[in-house]
Every structure is written in structure tokens, then in C-alpha cells.
Amino acid sequence: ANDMHLIGCAQRELKNYAEAIICFQEARKMFKLEKEVIHVARCDQKIASCYVELGDGEKALDAARRAVDVFETAHDHLRETFALFEYGKAQVLLGKLEEGLDSLDTVLQTATEEDPKDFEFIVDIESRMAAVMRTLGRDKEADEIERRLTSVRDAMVEDTNNEEERA
Numbered sequence: 001a002n003d004m005h006l007i008g009c010a011q012r013e014l015k016n017y018a019e020a021i022i023c024f025q026e027a028r029k030m031f032k033l034e035k036e037v038i039h040v041a042r043c044d045q046k047i048a049s050c051y052v053e054l055g056d057g058e059k060a061l062d063a064a065r066r067a068v069d070v071f072e073t074a075h076d077h078l079r080e081t082f083a084l085f086e087y088g089k090a091q092v093l094l095g096k097l098e099e100g101l102d103s104l105d106t107v108l109q110t111a112t113e114e115d116p117k118d119f120e121f122i123v124d125i126e127s128r129m130a131a132v133m134r135t136l137g138r139d140k141e142a143d144e145i146e147r148r149l150t151s152v153r154d155a156m157v158e159d160t161n162n163e164e165e166r167a
Contacts, residue, residue, distance in 0.1 A: 001030035017050040041070035048086040057093035
């Protein structure tokens with residue numbers, strides 16, 4: 001089951017989402033037979049992410065909901081956050097923009113409470129939120145987020161011009 005899960009992760013990394021789903025579904029079956037509930041939910045979360053990438057909002061929403069339910073019940077807040085991220089993306093994909101924005105905001109609140117901060121994840125969340133806000137006609141809010149994200153992205157990029165100063 002672990003090997004199949006890792007193969008699915010590799011397929012997903014290669015953007016072979018349909019193949020990744022097959023691997024995650026197979027791993028899910030094996031984990032389920034072993035009553036490894038958290039691992040079943042990990043597969044559901046990754047299945048949801050693949051369906052989001054393939055544009056299938058309904059299947060993504062269903063898989064993400066199952067993962068969120070397990071992680072919430074287990075009080076596994078870190079994994080719940082990533083599953084809720086997929087759930088929010090699926091909501092947006094389905095045109096449930098306000099609900100998706102609420103889900104993404106919940107993910108953002110949790111992500112910003114973590115130390116150390118995962119700025120790549122935070123930027124991804126806020127970028128998606130800004131895009132939804134634009135779609136909803138909330139351009140001023142989107143502009144403000146994008147303005148802030150420009151500063152954050154600038155701080156995240158290594159300045160190769162300063163190599164001489166470090167030498």
C-alpha cells in the first residue's frame with residue numbers, strides 16, 4: 001500500500017493525474033483492508049488534488065470531504081488543513097465561489113498560525129483567494145492581496161546579485 005501510494009505521489013508530481021488516481025485508489029483499497037483510516041484519508045486527499053487538476057470538481061469535492069471528515073475526527077489539524085485546501089479548490093471549480101473563498105480563508109488562518117511559516121503555501125492560498133475575489137468583482141481586495149504578495153515573493157527569491165557580498 002505504501003509503495004502504491006508513493007508511486008501515486010510520483011505520478012502526481014509528473015502531472016500524470018489520471019495514472020496517479022489509479023495508484024491512490026489501489027493504495028486506498030489496501031489501506032482500507034488494513035483498517036489504516038488515516039492512510040485511507042491521505043489517499044482521498046491526494047485523489048481530490050488530482051481531480052482538481054483534471055477539472056472534475058464533483059469528484060474532487062467528494063474525495064476531499066471524506067479526507068476532511070477523517071482528519072477532523074482524528075484531530076489531525078495539519079492534514080485537515082491540506083484536505084480543506086483541496087475542498088476549497090473544488091468548491092471554486094464548481095462555481096461555489098463564496099463557499100470556496102470561505103474554505104480557503106480557513107486554510108489561510110490555520111497556515112499562518114504555524115511556525116515556521118510555509119510561505120510558498122501561504123502565497124498559493126492567497127493567490128487563489130485573490131483570483132476568486134476578482135471573479136466576484138472584489139477588485140480592491142484582490143489588488144491589496146496581490147500587492148502584498150509581490151513583496152513576499154520578492155523576499156522569497158534569492159538575489160543572485162549579492163553573491164559577491166556573501167563571498
